[in-house]
Amino acid sequence: MTKYFDGTMMDLEAKVAAKLSDYRFQHVLRVRDYARKLAMANGVDVEQAEVAALVHDYAKERSNSEFLTLIRVKNLDPDLANWGNYIWHGVVGAEIIHDELNIQDNDILNAVREHTTGAAEGMTKLSQVIFMADYLELGRNFSGVDAARRITDESLTAGIRYQIVHTVLHLVKKETAIYPKSITTYNYWINQK
Ligand SMILES: [Fe+2]
Ligand SMILES: [Fe+2]
Structure with a gap:
């Protein structure tokens, strides 16, 4: 039994594996390992970090129509409907994790909600750890990943700043729309020491 899930860690792993492709489940296991270290x-x-990591992408492979239905049924921010899986699997995914896995710990649910965009003030240490573990897990090989890992080993805050700056930069270069919360996260963390 764990404190955060009615079952063993292996039961939780099996439930997550059942809903994900092997490719993505392997990513989840690497995020769990990195989250443990951070x-x-x-x-x-x-x-708590292991459970949050195991469930963070639980909803990633759901259909757009399932997410759109939940946004309506759960009375979530209607603007969410204008975005896509990248945003939905965190924010709407937290609802799915609560309902299907009976995970009730608010810090875990918020860490899932925030794992793609981060958040400004009020991001818990747990949420910060999941945000960084998802970015730095050992399967990641973007240019700068080694520097990002070193920076994060020295300071979680500096790691978050690195990630949000580079993510916003990347989205601007691709001329992709940026979810407003990512900008709020950016504005907050560039000033954190
Ligand atoms: Fe994700
Ligand atoms: Fe992920």
């Missing part, structure tokens, strides 16, 4: 270094409950 949790230990930053005084976050390791079991």
Whole structure:
């Protein structure tokens, strides 16, 4: 049994694996490993970080129509409908994780909600750890990943700043729309020391 899920960690792994392609499940396991390391270094409950990491992409492979239905049924921000899977699997995914896996810990649910965009003030250490573990897990090989890992080992705050700056830069270069919350996250973290 874990404190955050009615079952063993292996039960949770099996439930997550059942809803994801093997490719994505392997990513989830690597995020779990990286989150464990960052949790230990930053005084976050390791079991809580492991559960959050295991469920963070639980809803990633759901259909657009399932997300759009949930946005309506759950009375979520109607503007969400204008975005896509990239935003939905976190924000709407948290609802799915709550309902299907009976995960009730608010810090875990918020970490899932925030894992693609980050957040401005109020991001818990757990949420920061999941945000960075998703970005830095050992399967990632974008240019600068080694520097990003080193920076994050020294300071979680500096790591978050690195990630949000580079993500916004990347989206601008692609001339892709930027979800407003990503800009809010950027404005907040560029000033954090
Ligand atoms: Fe994700
Ligand atoms: Fe992920």
